[in-house]
Amino acid sequence: MHQFVQAVKQGLLECHQRIDAEQTTEKYISSRANRILIAVSGGADSVALMRALDQLNKSHAVQTAPDSLVVAHLNHGLRGDVSDADAAWLGQECARLSIPFVTEKQELHLTSKESKEGLEEVSRKARYKFLTRVAHEQECTQIAVAHTRDDQVETVLHHLIRGTGIAGLRGIPRIRPLEQRLFLIRPMLELSLDDVLQYLKDCGQDFRTDESNTDLSFTRNRIRHQLIPLLKKEFNPNVAQAVHRLAHQAEEVTAIVAEQVDQILADATLDQNQETWRLDCKVLQNVPDYLIRQCFLQIWQRMSWSRKRMGFDHWQRLLMLTHSGQKLSLPDQVEAERRERLLILRKLKNASSE
Structure with missing residues (x-):
């Protein structure tokens, strides 16, 4: 089995262990308990996650039901015919892999004009609202997204630039409860973009490229394409690893703090x-x-x-x-x-x- 797939398997197992720890009153007992909705844009990261989970599922390397994977794709309608072509291509790939595919198109540029929020925030909210709804419709208990170590580093730096506390240094959590019996999971959080691209090359898998990812009007893109390369060149070639370690340490600290806060609140609360x-x-x-x-x-x-x-x-x-x-x-x-x-x-x- 490819080492990339092995790493995704390890990440998936860690997510499941944390989910099990969250289940204090109810355990997953149905045959569809581990059904996973995979959020796929068509880009390299999400396509690699789809292929790795599909390989794990078909090799029975993880404990899942036979029909345990569903792919969901939200067409944001931001790039006209290109967005439609991405959705059509992904549908063909899912058909080739025999993975159920759910897609929906929303004209988010119109929503953004009506909202006081920026396009990035509107798109993020629409995406997670769509994923949550589809997860319920498809009886999935987990939504897998393809955030990588590179995304983690960008997020921590973004938080630092905007101003953050210790909790913000955690960056992206490996799992996040969304609703009762529904979790957002990130099995690829320890893997880099280079790992992703090498895996796709090794298995001959194509992917789509979103040109908006190079649009420097977005803060995250400037961090990715300008700030991080500058930090690597002028200050520390291993800056990504350093920031990633910091995120791990901040997560450990905030877990300890959270326990203390829960106890303090329990002692100080009179009623609510x-x-x-x-x-x-x-x-x-x-x-x-x-x-x-x-x-x-x-x-x-x-x-x-x-x-x-x-x-x-x-x-x-x-x-x-x-x-x-x-x-x-x-x-x-x-x-x-x-x-x-x-x-x-x-x-x-x-x-x-x-």
Whole structure:
């Protein structure tokens, strides 16, 4: 078996181990439990993932059902006839490999014009909404995406440039729960683009090239084509490996922090409902500032409150309110009020989260 496929197999097994750890009340017991939806754009990375998973499936190298793979492709409609040709080509490849194929076309440039968000963000949201819907329709419990080590490095650098905390240094997680019994997995996260291209060459597999990946108006493309080559040439030829190691270490640290935050929140929470979370500030008196800020971040996540306009200054002002103060108005109509040792966080009525 090709070493690339072996590496994907190892990545897949690690994803399954983490998924098993997530299943505290329910185990996968059906014959379709490991059915995987593969997100395929037609580019080198996703085509390599499709071929590797297909090879593993047909060789019975992983424990899956006979019909365990489905390919999903969202045609963004951004490149006219070229986008349509990519979708048609991928459909032919799936037919050749006998893999079920689901595709849909959306005119995302029109959606982007109607939205205040950029085209990159609109495309990302549409893609994951499409994948989640198809995963449910096809009874898949996992969505496999083809992010590689190169994507990991670009993501960490992107976070650094925009401004990030320690959690942002983790970059892309290997697995991410999307909904109950549905996980996003990244089996290729330890593999490089060079690994991908060599594998495709070895198995004689063609792929499509998206010209928008060289468009330097996108920040990620400038990081990929300008910043990383500059860092390799002028500072450290092994910068990609260094950033990847940093992401691993940050993931380990944040896992430890998350356990501490869960315990602190459990001790400090008096009660909560759909709109309100009440904390006992006395419990937080001797807690380090960083952990208190992480507690607030966790509350925002659990309450599904928007964090888009929450900057470091907002989290810091919340922290100060646990020591003294009266009231604080935060973005998206969230209000924090201090009453003696009690801190009340609430979303004002008629306020919608983004």
